[in-house]
Structures are given as structure tokens and as C-alpha cells.
Amino acid sequence: MAERRPGRYVARLIVVVYLFLLVAWPLFLVGQNTFDGGLENLRSIVEDPDVVHALRLSLMVAVIAVVINTVFGVGISLLLVRYEFPGKRLLSALLDVPLSVSPIVVGLSLVLVYGGRNGWFGPTLEDAGIQVIFATPGIVMATVFVALPLVIREVVPVLEEVGDEQEQAARSLGANGFQTFWRITLPAIKWGVTYGVVLSLARSLGEFGAVKVVSGNVLGETRTATLVVEEKYLNFDKGGAYATAFLLALVAVAAIVVVSVLRPKEEDR
Amino acid sequence: MTTATLAPDRSATRRSARGGRRLDRYSGLGLGVAMLWFSLLVLIPLTAVVVTASEGGWGGFWDAVTNEQTAAAIRLTVGTALGVTVVNVVMGTLIAWVLVRDRFFGKRLLEILIDIPFALPTIVAGLVLLSLYGPESPLGIDVHNTRIAVFLAFLFVTLPFIVRTVQPVLAELDREVEEAAASLGASRFTTFRRIILPSLTPAIAAGAALSFARGVSEYGSLVLLSGNLPMRTEVTSVRILSSIENDNLDNASAVAAVLLAISFAVIVILDIIQRRVIRRG
């Protein structure tokens, strides 16, 4: 059917303008604001030891969270797709909960359970010398919570698509469970896992609300990069805020570009 | 090895061989560990919110939620999320349509733009919007500290949801079905309304539910943009945070329970939609 109608161009124009005004232009302006004094803004933040500490903390937390979520996510995806057990559908639905829970509620829920003073488990843990809330473990837990479904959401469809015939073939050829996973399943789902990891990393680096509640936001100790952006902006250091935001945005955009570049490759495999 | 194949339910097995083996010792252990971790991280903390909210009894809960300032925040959050979802239903479907059916230079770039709100830290998203729609706007449009800013922030962070749920369904649509409708005399508009749109409805509904849930729970992008003015631009998450900061966890939990109820409702809706889609085959 011929699609040479003016409607097509109108639709294209609306979409382009909408995305330009909502995403592209504002994003570009952050870059512009960062560099409007040359490299001055960027230099000021990399020379600020507190900011460097915050960046390092964010990165460390993100890496730990991604590792935990990858192991957990791949494992639970395998269980969901390849095994039968009671309550499977409920679990599958519950795993999506973190996507739609407010980060503030995430933080609150962790404080209620792991808070040092009144939390359900907090005081016991504190007696054992483990501080969760207002410390790094709390930040890690909050970050893991919010990014939890991302790996699962990428891996489950791939596992379903691949099917289990190859795994059965491998087992019939004498491979044990671990060999089957390592040599057959993992290579088949590696792109799904990669997207999940990249998206989780971006999400983890950028978590703000939940971390704000559980971290205590102590300068030079539990203040993460996203908290620095807020603090700098509210303290009228707009240059510093833009520069830190620019670095975080760079990682996010890089993550999306990586995923978008990888995806088509997988299609013509 | 114990192999147990599910009774083949035709409609469900068409796409994927779901289900499969029963748990053995190792997978059972794995499931146990995973469940323990998931419980400690997600289930117990969220239960704690509900339990704490109910500790003050129904009266306490009701008082917390109907507090003038809190009620205004909930109204603003839910109302704006609904409005944004309506915009997303139209724009998201249109964007998905253009991405699937149109071909032009720079389409790849649009694909990337759509995912950016998903990966961008929310505090950065706020700053990003502030740079074009704030006091220093090159367009001369300054919406910061207004309700429009809340709308704009929700619009930004919910952008990908409907696009990304509708796009694959639209791409999979059988073009022959549209040709069949055309040869039966249906105009392009009729074909869209009676054939294409009903096929997309489950995807649009799923995306709308996700978009609504994301809007309702939004916090980070509003911090710098909306000013958090009580009774005017303060959203529910901000109310919860100020309760936490005032060390009033009971109050915070009561309001949080409202948000959780909305999240669970959305998940139930999504599950129902998914089951209906499987039935249709």
C-alpha cells in the first residue's frame, strides 16, 4: 500500500519536535552550561576532594550493586523460565515491584527494617557491629533494590526465546549442570545479560531518592554523586552542579548508546 | 534427571516453551537463597511499611492521609500522573508508529533519545529540564516552581514506557491483516481504528500502567524543578520525605502505603493484561 501521504510527514515532524523539546535540547544545554566557562567547571569539581570521594563512592556502590543484581538476576531468571514451582507467577509479578515503587518509599522501607534505633533488625545488627542505615551497606541495598528487575527483564525473554533444547542436547552429551550453564546457556543469553548489566549500571550510578533517605548524606563519607548535584545547585554552585550532572549524564548516554549499538548486531547473528 | 513437561496448553506454548523441570536439590537451594535475599531486601521492608502504617489503626492512617497538605500532594501527584499518562498514550503511540512504520535519516538518534530518560539520574533529569524551562531558559519559558514543572518532569521520566511497550507489538503486526481489511473495503482510518488499535490496546494499556506508576512515584527530577511548595507543587514522595526528616516514620509509612497500594494495583492490572494477550494468541 502506498504510504506517500502528507500524514506521514506530519507525524514525523510532531515526533521530532516533541523529542527535541523534551529531551535533546535540554540535554544539550546541560553540556553547554558545563562548558560555558571553558573547562573551569569540570576542573573545579575534579579538584574538590569531597566531590571526588562522592564520585568514587557512587562508582563503588554501582559496581557492587550490578554484581549482586547480575548474579541474582541470572539465577532467578533461570529458575523462572526453566523450572516449575508453586508461587512462580506471584514471584514473577513481585520482582517487578521495585520498578514502580517510589525511591523515597524504598528508602523508608529500608530504614524501618534496618534503622539502627527502631528498625526491626537494625538494633540487633548494630549490636553485632554492622551499621546499615547511614552507611555504605544501606546505600548498596537501596541501589540494589531500585535496579533489581533490570537484568531479569532483559534475560527472561531471551531465555524463553532460546528454549531448552540445546541444554537438553548438552546434558544428553554428558555435560553436568554447571558445564551446561557455562558453555551453552550463558553464551546464548550473553547479550541479554550485557544489556541488563549496562542498564543496571546506569540506573545504579544515578539513584538519588532512595540513597538520600538511607545515606545520611554526610559530606565526604556517605554523599554520592547525585547528592552532590543537589547540594551544589541548592548552594548556588551551579557550575559545579552542571559539571557533576554532565559527568553522570555522560555515563547514562554512553550506556544507552552501547545498548543501541549492540542490539542490531545480535539481530543479524 | 527428572523431566516433567507441562501439559501443552496450546495458546501458552506457542511463543515459548514456558515451564519445565521440577526443582532438584541445587535449583531448590538456589531458589531458597534467592528468596531469602529478595525477602530481606524487598518483601520484609515493604511489609514493614504496611505494618507501620497500620500500627496507628485505621483512624491514624486516615488522619495522616487526609491531612490537608498530604491530601493536596496526593491529589496533585495522581492527577498529574493521570494527565501525563493521557499525553503519553497519544504521543507514545505516535512515536512508536513513526519509529516502526517510517524511515528517515536520524531515526537511530530518536531511538537513543527515547531511552535517555530511563537511564538518566533523576536529579540530572531535573537539572536538564531546568536548563530549558527554568529561570535561564533560552526560550523565555520559565515554569519552575509551578505545577507545569511537575507535569513536565513526569512527562520526561515516563517518556519511554508506552513507546517501548507498543513498538515491538507494532513491529510484529501482520501487514497482511491490514491488507485484508483494505481489500474488504476498510479505509485507512477504519483499518487503524478497528484492526490496528485493538491489537495495540493491551500494549498501550500496559505501557500506560507503567507510566502512571512511574509518575506517581517520581521524586528526584522534582527536587530542583518544582520548588516543593506546600499545597502547590509538593508531590507525595516529597511529603513522605519530609515526614522521614521530621522523624515521623508512622506518618511517612501511612502515606507510603497509599503509593504502595497504587503500585500493586498497577502490577495486578499488568498481569491481567498479559493473561488476556496470551489467550488471544
Added chain:
Amino acid sequence: MSIEISNVSKRFGSFVALDDVSVSIPSGQLTALLGPSGGGKSTLLRIIAGLEQADSGSVRIEGVDATGLPPQKRNVGFVFQHYAAFKHMSVRRNVAFGLEIRRRPKAEIRERVDELLRLVHLEQFGDRLPAQLSGGQRQRMALARALAVEPTVLLLDEPFGALDAKVRKELRDWLRRLHDEVHVTTVFVTHDQEEALEVADEIVVINDGRIEQIGTPDELYDAPANDFVMRFLGPVTQLGDQLVRPHDLVIHTGDPEPGAVTGQVSRITRIGFEIRVEVTTGDQVVVVTLTRTRFRALDIEEGRRCGSGWRPRRSLTRCASVEEARCRSRHAVTTPSGR
């Protein structure tokens, strides 16, 4: 003439799908467009339906110039290989779709849909969704949907291609009977020569974007215009420099008759009711098919089995002569036998 196609050409990029094709399709008949995949037959059908625009040439349907008409205005019924069912609508709603578009009164639609569902034997399934039907049932639904609007012509694109062999055969017989009842001008595309020979009143053989031959099944089978048509319509074997049908050859044992070719039986395969004998003559292997009765009467055996096992192969083959049986216009050969 019901459908008049004149000088139609169509390219997809550098691929020539149709190259200056002209054909007339008679009214009220069942015509098959037969040819290999990618030969252009589906493209021709889609151009008739208006789903594809020809680069040049014209299409007239029942005297009306349809070349520039959109599919909506052509009043054709189109049936797709993969059914193109409207998945969210019940079988009834699917069939009623074209009538609803034409804003017919509700009572009339109900009546017509009932009638059609009876015609395609789906009266029990009206309230089901397409997903709850088998492939054959879905295709019958699609056919009822296409017939509902009383199309000038009914076009079917590989209508049975997605079905398994048994259902395909049933539907094929059923389509033939249906056509004898309904009499709508019908064109169907197939790559299965058996289907075309069995069902069609007339066959158009299309290959490489060109028409190779047009004729009744008998004309095509008995007098193929060229080697391509000959090969496409049935099994062939090479005898000398001629193409012949394996079942048109006879085998003699004993003294070779004049004009016959002699060779050695190198392989015997039984396929159900027929026996395939391969005879090696010089550097050629000629395939002959026989009925079992005829085979028994001839008493030929593949060497290994008949010979006295101690000297395999060489000692065992019988001599056989192969001879062309039926006389053919383009393959002038020897004596007609009593086959």
C-alpha cells in the same frame, strides 16, 4: 473476459518481479497461477487486488479500468496464506467485517454471515476467536470473510501453503466443490503443480516474471510449451537428448526392439503403489516408473538380489531396453505402445 492484464511490469529495486506480462482470465472459472517461488505469481495477484501498484501496464476487472484504484474500491476478495485473521474479533465478526464496512442492515448481515458459516462448515464456531481454530478452519473463515462482500473476483495467495498435507488435500477438494456452487471468478496462486492440475480450470505458468504457458491442465500436461513447463508440471527423466515422463517409458526384457535404448537396471525402489527403476545406459541414468503389476510381469531384479552372491554386480544385471512410449509433439519418438 473477467480480468484483463495488459503489459504489466513491476520491479522491487533491481529485482524484476514481472516483466511485461499480459494475460486474460476468464469469468466464472477457477484459474491457477502456477510457478516456482519468487517467479512473480504472488506479485501479479497482489497487483490485481491493488495491494501492489504496477510500474507500468493496466488491469481491468469486468470491463472497469482498475489500474489506479485502491484495494478498497476494487471489490475483490483476497485470501492470504497465513489467514490474516482479525485476532481480536470472533469468527462471526471477522466474516461480518466487510459487510459492516458497507453499512448493511444488521439483520441482513446476520443472515448473510449465518449462510456463509454454513457454507464453510463453521456454523458451530461463530463465537470463537481465531486463536481457538485449527489452521484449516481459520482458512475457511478467511474464505467466508472474503466471500461475504460478494466480490467480483476471489483471489487466493497460496491459500493452503501453511497447512499440513492431509488438510491441504481436503481443502483443495472442498475449494473445487465450493467453486462449483458459488461460481465466482477465482484466481489462486500455488507452487504445487498437483494442486493446480487437480483444482484449476485453467493454469497460467509464471516463471522469472514472465508467462511460460497458459492452458487447461490437460493441454499443459500433454503439450508443454517448453522444457520448463514440462519439468515443472511433473517428474521428468532424460532419455538421450529428450525430456520424457518416467511413466511414459516402458521396459522390455529380452531382445531390444528397434529404436529402443538398451541399458542395465541399476536400482529398484518401491514407493507405495509404484516402482521406480533406474536404468543405466552409457553415462545416463534413465528413470522409469511402473505399476506393481507391470513390474511383476517383467520379472526384472536389481543385480545384487538375483545373482548368485559370489560375483556381485557385474554378473547379475539383466539387460533391459528402454523405449519411448507415448508420442509427443515436441519429442518425436518411436512407436506408441499399448500403455
